[in-house]
Amino acid sequence: MSQLLYVQDLTVSAEDKELLHGITLSVGEGETHVLMGQNGAGKSTLGCTIMGSPEYAVTGGKIFFGGEDITELSADKRAKLGLFLSFQNPVEIPGITLSEFLRGALEQVSGKRMKLWDFKKKLKAAMQVLDMDESYADRDLNVGFSGGEKKKAEILQLLILQPKLAILDETDSGLDVDAVKVVSKGIEEYRRSVGGSLIIITHNDKILSSLSVDKTHILADGRVAREGDGQLAFDVLQNGFEKYISEGK
Amino acid sequence: MAETKLNILPVPTFASSGVNFVRRETGEFSLTKIDVAKNDVQTLVQYITDSTETAVTVADNGRLELVQVFDSREKCEAKLGITLGDNASGRLTQVYIGGDTVSEIVTKLVGYGSQFDTKIGYQLDGSDTLDINLVAEHSGRKSISEIAVNGVQNGSSSKTFKGTIDFKNGAVGAVGGEKEDVILMNDKVRSRTVPVILCAEEDVVGNHGATVGRIDEHHIFYMKSRGIPEDKIYEMAARAKLTSVINCIADADAKERIAKALGWEVGGDDDEQ
């Protein structure tokens, strides 16, 4: 399979402190990768940097997406190329409804305006997959949404925007069993209908159980401490990080 | 002696509201200068009974703890200027009990990360008047000001509280907050509040809040349901308002003097609020 994302010896700093020290990893088309590590290992930093957050400065290395060097591109340009990040804490945007926002974003990403009727149909279908009440479409984006609703709204955006690669940053954290099921269903639907690649940042095997994981990367202290196949993710979750990190060193 | 304009609002507003300045015949101000050296801490209690000017500079990493008690029943004008250096902090607690007072507090948050934290309490009755003009001028990056004012008005007292948070251009990352809560206990009172925010910098956060008037209905209902009559509820609330300010004062003598001036019995049940 051809390579979709290639992160090459990436060092990243925020407020003069180096957080990632030379990370290299690659994700092929249609592959599912799991990114693990203890709190503060640099998982979210890596996810946000790949998406182009201005909070983090790339001080060395490069990021390629679809063969193109995107290291210097702004987040919107990356989104248009087909990158997606599901945020751990999605921001609230008062005054703009979820539906209105999503239609605008879809127009930007796809480059064409969808007819309102068609869009509504598409949105409704996606909301059904996620077991979301339709009224959420007309509520202000993330405003007053519970933690679970926010995460569902992120997956809803994943289904509508249909990116080539999605980074899911702890999309399962803080959710109850039923909500995790719904989110997993959404991710499966994305795999089925779009066939895009995934980087899943998680501490939880429930979300992984229904997916076939191709590769696992374990981060520690801003470095890739260990890499392995899909099974590694389940082993780590069963046995804890320590063993695998030290073995990797 | 000629009339002087005092307590001038940094930006004028509708003339009809009568809050732009106070006219007073002013005499001599006795001047007190306080310099807090680098890394030093100074604690001071002032009892202000006549026209007083206090000028304080707090050098880098210095800390000022200033308590001012206004318990004179006479005409009184007071000025206080505080300048704060890098990471310097100024904690000001003021208690006004009655009188006919004009008070101005101008704090310049010049230094990086300087902090100004002030609590003001007042209790006015009869024909007491009080006009406070407080300005927190943020020019230092990441400077923080927090202003909390609690007041109780009775009789035909008149009060004007002008509180200005002024974010100068360059005060990147500054945060300013201000809140005034006043309980009014007589239909003859006059209470004016002017919570101003001036802002010439993008990267700041400013918040202002004020509540004037009665105690919240739900609060009253709850208290009544426990058998407390309405006048008692107000009395308790008024006391609670001032107690929350007085509790910030460490000096036991000052606390006692304030309690006495407020006509509170000094003793065990003071802390029940």
Add this chain to the structure above:
Amino acid sequence: MSNKTQVGDIDRSLYDFRYDEDESDFLDSGITPEIIAEISKEKNDPDWMREFRLKSLGIYNRTPMVEWGASIEGLDIDNIVTYIRPKSRMNTDWDSVPEDIKNTFEKLGIPQAERESLAGVGAQYDSELVYHNVREEAAQSGVVYTDLESAMHDPKYADIIKSHFMKLVPPTDHKFAALHGAVWSGGSFVYVPKGVKLDIPLQSYFRLNAKGAGQFEHTLIILEENSSLHFIEGCSAPKYYEAGLHAGCVELYVGKGASLRYSTIENWSKNMYNLNTKRALVEEGGKIEWVSGSFGSHVSYLYPMSILNGRGASAEFTGITFAGEGQDLDTGAKIVHNAPETSSYMNTKSISKSGGKSTFRSLVVIGENAVGAKSSVNCESLMLDRQSRSDTIPVIDVRTDKCDVGHEAKIGRISDASIFYLMSRGLSEEDARAMIVRGFADNVSKELPLEYAVEMNNLIKLEMHGSVG
């Protein structure tokens, strides 16, 4: 991606066009008793009005300039042509409106608006009404909607106008109220009889066209007991090169149990001095709702005032002000509680960008007899860059104990996190900002009729130089 769809992108020239003022005739620039006499003669003023104008001029000359608020130094009153007579007289049907005036209105979308079953159009071209059409529906319910000047001569309305005209905003109020009293020209008169509730909004468009022209239109609206009305005032003006002055006056009388909603979007050209005075008197159980959007003008002074004069009267004010480059917009509201159990609610937003200055200024007075009054003020300001300025100057004046007054103000910027979030979903930074600003303004746009809300969103897009669907 340069081919993104710029939905609803409006042509800036829409607000900048103007036509030759070939047939219009000018009066001398300065204001003298002779000019006032000439205006009176021109208007065929009744005696009381002629005297009123001269008395107002005297007050004008005696009254000092306002000493607070935005700078109006650039305003040279002696060089403003105060009155320009349009080439056509009153029109009741569209066909007889002159072609170039028609084009102007066409560009502003007036005929379209009418087609959408709006009740009547009183459009002011230059200083006089040129087009006026009251839909039968309104007239049939007994609602009078006409121009003030001709109503003054109608025996049915002469007395009621005389007893209400500039009684709420007397010429002594401030310098520009006095000026208005002296030179006012054009405007609307609306009378809604007892119990009549008009479901369709009445709207008027005011524009200035000639260079250096002043506009002093007067709006007088009287609602009798238990009636209701929605009045929409829309303003836009083409660009000129000399200072323009707008000193209009709006007087609203809301009777017992009556309810009036008064909506305005002002988009004066960026060299206009907009010194407008608006005031409402609300009787027992009545309600005034103001919806106000201020986008245009060089300098604005605008603080609609509500006087709650009867038990249970209420006022609601929803406003947005957007100050861009070269603009100094001083806006807000005043509310006077003058009766028991009155209530008021104020919700405003201001945005400052590209060196613009916006000032929110308010006054809430709880009078001695306003026992049980309630008031809540909420204002939020958004700074879009560090060249701009945003000031908040509210005054609360309470003179009784049994009341409940709350005030909240917030100032800040768009967070980087919000922008990154939207950008990660494909919006450019400019679009992300525009979207957040539009959301910020949502409280006002949702209070407006759809076509106005669209217009307001377009204005925001225009000001933000970006566009999102």
